[in-house]
Structures are given as C-alpha cells and as structure tokens.
Amino acid sequence: MATKKERSVGELYRDDPERAEAEIFGRKAAKPQGGAEAKAASRRGFLGGAGLAAMSAAVGGPIVHAAAMPGGLIPAAMAQAAPAQPAAPGQAAAPPAPQGPPPLDYPGKARGLMLLQDRPLVAETPEHMLDDATTPVDRFFVRNNGQIAADFANPDSHAFVIDGEVNAPLRLTVGELKSRYRAVTYRLQLECGGNGRSQFSPQARGNQWGNGAIGCAEWTGVPLRDLLRAAGLKETARFTGHYGADPHLSGDAARQSISRGMPIAKALERHTIVAFAMNGQPIPLIHGGPVRLITPGWPGSLSHKWLTRIWIRDKPHDGAGMGGTSYRVPTVPIVPGSNVDGRENFADMTSMPLRSILTSHANGARLAKGTRSLDIRGAAWAGDLDVQRVHVSTNFGQTWRAMRLAEPKNRFDWRRWSGAIQFPTDGYYEVWVRGQDSSGKYQPHTAGNWNPQGYGANSFHRIAMLIG
Incomplete structure (x- = not known):
C-alpha cells in the first residue's frame, strides 16, 4: 500500500x-x-x-x-521570491526559492525583471537590480494600464495640447517643446502607487508588487509650470486632467486606459516636468516616449505616458483612475478584507510613503564560510518628504545600526545609503532595513491602513543571508 x-x-x-x-x-x-x-x-x-x-x-x-x-x-x-543559490562543493543545498513571477522577455529590458502581467504589460525590478545611483533604462520597471501606444514615425512631430482654464490654449510638438523652452535635467523618483502591495494581508486587488515598482532615472524636459505660465492660468484653475495615446485594452477608441489629474499646486512644483529624454536619450516607447509627464514623489499614474493633452480644470478631474478606491486610501481605518466603494472616508493618494531597500545583495545571498563583516548599500525615498536616517538590523530588530546617507542630486532624488554589518558566526541571518523620514516616522514592521486596492504598504525590507 x-x-x-x-x-x-x-x-x-x-x-x-x-x-x-x-x-x-x-x-x-x-x-x-x-x-x-x-x-x-x-x-x-x-x-x-x-x-x-x-x-x-x-x-x-x-x-x-x-x-x-x-x-x-x-x-x-x-x-520572498529569490534567485536560486548554488551550493558550494561539500555544502548542503541552499534553501528552495519560493515560486516567483516568470522573467520578462522584452526588447531592451534586462532579463532579470519579473513579469507580473502581460496584458497590460507590467514588470517589476528586483531590489538587487536597483543598485545604480541612476536607474538604467533596461532595469527600469514597466507599468501600463492599456495597450502600448503605436510607434511614432516622427517623434518630434507628435503634439500635445494644454487647454481648459487657460487664457491661451497651447499646442506644442515635441520639436517645439525642445526648441522654444529651456530644458532641465533632474534625477527623479518614479514609483507605482501600488508598490509594496504584496505586503498586505488579506491580499488586496492588483499586481502583487514587492518593493521594485520604483526607478530613479535622469529625466530631461521642461517644467510644466513654464508651459502653464505660457498658456496663462485663469483664477479658476484648480486641477489638471491628463490624457495619452495608449489605446484601451478593449480597443474601444472612446474609452481611456487611464486619465488622472493632480492639484494645480503640484503641477506648478518646479520638478514636475514634461519630459522628452531619459538618461540622456530619447524616452523609449515602452517608457512613454516621445513625451510624458514626470510627477515625482506622487503615484506614477500621474506621470502620464505618450502625452496628448493636459486639461486644466476648475474642479478635481473625473477621468479613468479617479474616484472610488482608485489611487485612494482610507482616512478612517477599515476592517481588512472589507468590500468598500471609497465614497466615504477616502482621499486621493498624494505623497508616496517612506521606503528603503537593500540593493547590494539579493534575498537568499550565500556568503563564504567565515564571513564576519560585509559592506552593504541601498536606497531610500519618502515622496515629498526627505529621508533622515536608515538603520539595519541583523538580529530580528533587537539592535539597529545607522547607515551613511549620501546627499541627493536634487529634490525627489532617492537617497543612496551604505555601511557595514557584522556576523558573530556562520549560519542563517535576516538583514532588515528601515528608514525614517523628515516627519520623524519610521517604516513599520508590517503594512498598515489596509485598503482594497493595496496602496501605501511600506514595511521594512528583509532579505535572507546564509554564511558557510
């Protein structure tokens, strides 16, 4: 038997x-x-x-x-999903890696990105692939809400408009944007509003991001406020509404894949730009080229790809992706797992939450026998706020060691951090990383403020290390 x-x-x-x-x-x-x-x-x-x-x-x-x-x-x-770690001769096999998403196979993108969804195309960058001060294009995460826009035969001839509550509606081609206005280059955070969603229990709706829906590229473009001043904002200008050339997944030309907007004050912040270059090159189609918005520190859905229109409104925008529970979080705690519609006690997401990650080593790293000290590094960011401190623990949070913080290149650049950790003996360790922002708040141990769409989860980063 x-x-x-x-x-x-x-x-x-x-x-x-x-x-x-x-x-x-x-x-x-x-x-x-x-x-x-x-x-x-x-x-x-x-x-x-x-x-x-x-x-x-x-x-x-x-x-x-x-x-x-x-x-x-x-x-x-x-x-956490981790790459397989081969065992050294004579040593036991490394712990089995959890089942994770398949690798992304897309032209111009690094093989190590994880495919979360193929329709629309969504791919996450593992934390250890975010080890550059400026995120390379091939390692930048991918987030779409509809189909990818059709290729632009002549990118400089593509036009967008600024209209609505303005005195002189503005129509510009990409070529005119480059030639008529002074361009700036900033290294800016771009982060999906659902980054960290997989931390919630019970599971929230949407792509189950870890911490890798983030990139910090150098974006070149024109401050949106310069264009709004050229158009002449009316006193009634209160909000923006954004539109792009990405077709709806259904193929229905009358439907928008996504159309979000922001308060006019954020549109006038000098780091909010209409960008045409990424890391010194024309923005690739997959990342919204030839022209897109970059709204740093706020949900990436406000950084509209393939830009065609910015509608200045006298009230909050009501396009696809606005209202209900879309990019909105509770203002009063709700029971995890509740089926709520967001009509009451919800507010739009604005500044993204504090987050810190270790990038120098992957989860499941295998170190040589006898390793007693290790140099590590990573990144931290906090939306509209600054990162004040980063601490690391190797003993499940009993004690924490402060890391060194590098100066940011500009506002909304992430803070790179580095330091050393010690190991008293061989064995299994967890390296925990937590940040503290300029309001004094630390990252929590577990995700709080559960919400149906899974926004705002920012518990500290944990990776496993095995020595010997």
Missing part, C-alpha cells in the same frame, strides 16, 4: 506558507516553569526543539539569532 509523501518544511513554506507557519509555530515546546521566561516563550511562539531544527533545515542553516525571532514570522528565505 502506497504511503502519502509529506512535504518538507521548506516545500511547505514555498507552496503553503500559512500551513508551514502552523506546523512550526503551532506546536508547543517544553513549557518553561513560570515567570518572565514563560511569558517570553508565550509571546514568541514555538522556537525550540524539533520545530527550530525543522525551520533551520528549511532555511539552509542554523538560525543564529533564533531566540529573538518573532513568533509566527515567515522566514525571508521562504517569504
């Missing part, structure tokens, strides 16, 4: 993390005899004996700071 083959703890974490958590933390170890030790054990859950041995086997080595590991924590080695 055939016997049922049980999955290993590693396989359980890969295939069924909730059951794996129950297997490890649901059993009870030998109960300590009262006092503080008993209370600590109760808080932590099961961390000793056979359960700890099983978890150590699942992550590929002894968990060095197991005594500080929070109860119920899914190890980073099992919780």
Whole structure:
C-alpha cells in the first residue's frame, strides 16, 4: 500500500506558507516553569526543539539569532521570491526559492525583471537590480494600464495640447517643446502607487508588487509650470486632467486606459516636468516616449505616458483612475478584507510613503564560510518628504545600526545609503532595513491602513543571508 509523501518544511513554506507557519509555530515546546521566561516563550511562539531544527533545515542553516525571532514570522528565505543559490562543493543545498513571477522577455529590458502581467504589460525590478545611483533604462520597471501606444514615425512631430482654464490654449510638438523652452535635467523618483502591495494581508486587488515598482532615472524636459505660465492660468484653475495615446485594452477608441489629474499646486512644483529624454536619450516607447509627464514623489499614474493633452480644470478631474478606491486610501481605518466603494472616508493618494531597500545583495545571498563583516548599500525615498536616517538590523530588530546617507542630486532624488554589518558566526541571518523620514516616522514592521486596492504598504525590507 502506497504511503502519502509529506512535504518538507521548506516545500511547505514555498507552496503553503500559512500551513508551514502552523506546523512550526503551532506546536508547543517544553513549557518553561513560570515567570518572565514563560511569558517570553508565550509571546514568541514555538522556537525550540524539533520545530527550530525543522525551520533551520528549511532555511539552509542554523538560525543564529533564533531566540529573538518573532513568533509566527515567515522566514525571508521562504517569504520572498529569490534567485536560486548554488551550493558550494561539500555544502548542503541552499534553501528552495519560493515560486516567483516568470522573467520578462522584452526588447531592451534586462532579463532579470519579473513579469507580473502581460496584458497590460507590467514588470517589476528586483531590489538587487536597483543598485545604480541612476536607474538604467533596461532595469527600469514597466507599468501600463492599456495597450502600448503605436510607434511614432516622427517623434518630434507628435503634439500635445494644454487647454481648459487657460487664457491661451497651447499646442506644442515635441520639436517645439525642445526648441522654444529651456530644458532641465533632474534625477527623479518614479514609483507605482501600488508598490509594496504584496505586503498586505488579506491580499488586496492588483499586481502583487514587492518593493521594485520604483526607478530613479535622469529625466530631461521642461517644467510644466513654464508651459502653464505660457498658456496663462485663469483664477479658476484648480486641477489638471491628463490624457495619452495608449489605446484601451478593449480597443474601444472612446474609452481611456487611464486619465488622472493632480492639484494645480503640484503641477506648478518646479520638478514636475514634461519630459522628452531619459538618461540622456530619447524616452523609449515602452517608457512613454516621445513625451510624458514626470510627477515625482506622487503615484506614477500621474506621470502620464505618450502625452496628448493636459486639461486644466476648475474642479478635481473625473477621468479613468479617479474616484472610488482608485489611487485612494482610507482616512478612517477599515476592517481588512472589507468590500468598500471609497465614497466615504477616502482621499486621493498624494505623497508616496517612506521606503528603503537593500540593493547590494539579493534575498537568499550565500556568503563564504567565515564571513564576519560585509559592506552593504541601498536606497531610500519618502515622496515629498526627505529621508533622515536608515538603520539595519541583523538580529530580528533587537539592535539597529545607522547607515551613511549620501546627499541627493536634487529634490525627489532617492537617497543612496551604505555601511557595514557584522556576523558573530556562520549560519542563517535576516538583514532588515528601515528608514525614517523628515516627519520623524519610521517604516513599520508590517503594512498598515489596509485598503482594497493595496496602496501605501511600506514595511521594512528583509532579505535572507546564509554564511558557510
């Protein structure tokens, strides 16, 4: 009679993390005899004996700071997609990587990007591929809401208009934009509003981004405020509405893929630009060329690709992607998993939340036996705010070490950080990274303010490292 083959703890974490958590933390170890030790054990859950041995086997080595590991924590080695790590001769195999999205296969894009969706095309950049101060074009994430616009035979002849609550509606070709106005170049954050969505529990709607829906390229263009001044804003100008050449997924020419807008004050901020170059070259079609908006620090849906029109309005815009729960977050907490329509106690997303990532090493990194010190680096950003500090922990948050912050090139550039961490012995470690913004807030341990569309999740970055 055939016997049922049980999955290993590693396989359980890969295939069924909730059951794996129950297997490890649901059993009870030998109960300590009262006092503080008993209370600590109760808080932590099961961390000793056979359960700890099983978890150590699942992550590929002894968990060095197991005594500080929070109860119920899914190890980073099992919780995040990671590239496979080959074992050195004579060593045990590395922990199995969780099932992740397939790699993106698209002309001009790096193979390591992860394909989240192919209609519309959406691809994420793993954190370790964001290790450049200026994000290369081939490593820049991809986010579309409709079909990709048709190729432009003569990009400089493509035109867009600025109309509505202006004294003199403006029509400009890309060539005229370049020749008539003074261009600026800034290194600017561009981040999807749903970045971090996969952190929410229960799962929210939409693409399950990790932390990689972010890029910081050098964008060249004309400040939008210069164009608005040329058109002459009326006193009634309050909001913008944006339109592009991307066809709706249905093919219906009467429907917009997305048409969002922003308060006029953000449109007049000098780093909000109508861009025609990315990293010194014409913007590639996949990234919105020949001309697009860049609205740094706010949801990327406000940085409209393939720009055709900016409508100046006397009231908030009501295009596709506005209202309800679209790019809106609760102003009053709601029960996670609630089916709400966003008509009450919701507000448009504006400044993106604080976030920090480690970019020098990938999740699941395997280091040589005897490694005791390691130089690391990464990036941090905070929307309209500044990043004040970045801290790193290697002992599940018991202690934190401050990292060095480099000066940004300009406002809305991300802050690159660097420093060194130490390891007392070989084994399994988790490196946790958290930032603090200029309002004094730190990144949280877990995503808060659950919402149906999954906006604003910004818990700190965790990666697994195995030494020896």
